[in-house]
Amino acid sequence: MTPPGFTGGTLDRADRVRHDPELLAAAIADPTARLLVLNGLDPELGADDRLVWTSLAAAQGELLFLGFDRGAPRFASALPAGEPAPVGRPMALFAILDRFRREDAALYAAARSLIDWHARHGYCAVCATQTSIFRAGWGRSCPTCSAEHFPRVDPVVIMLAELGERVLLGRQPPWPRGRYSALAGFLEVGESIEDAVGREIHEEAGVRVRDVRYIASQPWPFPSSLMIACIGVAEDDAITLDANELEDARWFTRDQVQRALAGDPDAGFIAPPPYAIAHTLLTAWMEGA
The missing domain is CATH 3.90.79.10 (Nucleoside Triphosphate Pyrophosphohydrolase)
Structure with missing residues (x-):
């Protein structure tokens, strides 16, 4: 059976880091830490058809911790505050999906869904207060009613x-x-x-x-x-x-x-x-x- 696309990821999601501010700070400070390069929500591929990574300094929004790839921390950037998630899927994206390596596709799927969720869930579903990112990017918390919200599937x-x-x-x-x-x-x-x-x-x-x-x-x-x-x-x-x-x-x-x-x-x-x-x-x- 042909394995489904966007599966087979090799990234260590490292849930322990999401709950420990010191571990997260160490991951951000790690000289091998890299930021996923995206065009909005769409991936950019290098000449080798692999995902492109850059310095964390290039982040336009808050850092979202994805996990470790062979021991090196990997991050994505939330969209800048107030910027809505792009609507629809450009036709060029489908040509890129055909070129993905399996492990890269799985990582991209997680990053894209996480970024999109933050862009569309900036306010508390309980009291409508603006929420803030916590748990290294894997949740949003409400300062008014203390409700916690997590990425949905x-x-x-x-x-x-x-x-x-x-x-x-x-x-x-x-x-x-x-x-x-x-x-x-x-x-x-x-x-x-x-x-x-x-x-x-x-x-x-x-x-x-x-x-x-x-x-x-x-x-x-x-x-x-x-x-x-x-x-x-x-x-x-x-x-x-x-x-x-x-x-x-x-x-x-x-x-x-x-x-x-x-x-x-x-x-x-x-x-x-x-x-x-x-x-x-x-x-x-x-x-x-």
């Missing part, structure tokens, strides 16, 4: 419905022409993963599924989701499309999926890119997961 189910040797895929209008992928949707409160898979497939395509099985997960830093990949067995192949969610949904054969994953232009559709867990999901289905 939004769970998303992403899934295939299978029926014999066929699998259900859909497409959304913004995607490249011809691309089809797994259906997906946010988990709702009071809902299990299995229930969410069944609900989302039925809502978007009108298909009922049973025997849902988990395959893999992936952090998706746009802005901060956890993709939970599953496969369910469809009860029939009748599609009732929700046009508010999907432009189209179709059943594809195992042969078509194999050819699409191999990049065959005559496969009948374009597969999702390798860094997307939908690619992992299709690979796992082909391998009999």
Whole structure:
């Protein structure tokens, strides 16, 4: 099975440093400490296609401790005070994602989500007072009501419905022409993963599924989701499309999926890119997961 993108990180997140001001000060003062170079929230890659690092003196906002890479402290910079998080994802970003080394992608995912969270959660959700960064960047505290807030992760189910040797895929209008992928949707409160898979497939395509099985997960830093990949067995192949969610949904054969994953232009559709867990999901289905 193809490993999901943004996984396989080798960074030591060093939770102990987040709770100890002296350890954090030592990490900042360490001559090997480096700051991740970003263009807003987008990564910059060097000639070797690796992430670019610079001196901590280049930080435009408060320092956020990421962890240790082979013993060397690594930091990111919060956006300057009052600067909103960039909206959307430039198309050039996707070309960069194709070039990432796996361990760099995982580190970037953590840094991007953390920076974005701080930019969007500057005020207390309890009393609306402006909050301040603490725990080395992994929390915000309220000076008025003492509430503590921590980076959140939004769970998303992403899934295939299978029926014999066929699998259900859909497409959304913004995607490249011809691309089809797994259906997906946010988990709702009071809902299990299995229930969410069944609900989302039925809502978007009108298909009922049973025997849902988990395959893999992936952090998706746009802005901060956890993709939970599953496969369910469809009860029939009748599609009732929700046009508010999907432009189209179709059943594809195992042969078509194999050819699409191999990049065959005559496969009948374009597969999702390798860094997307939908690619992992299709690979796992082909391998009999």
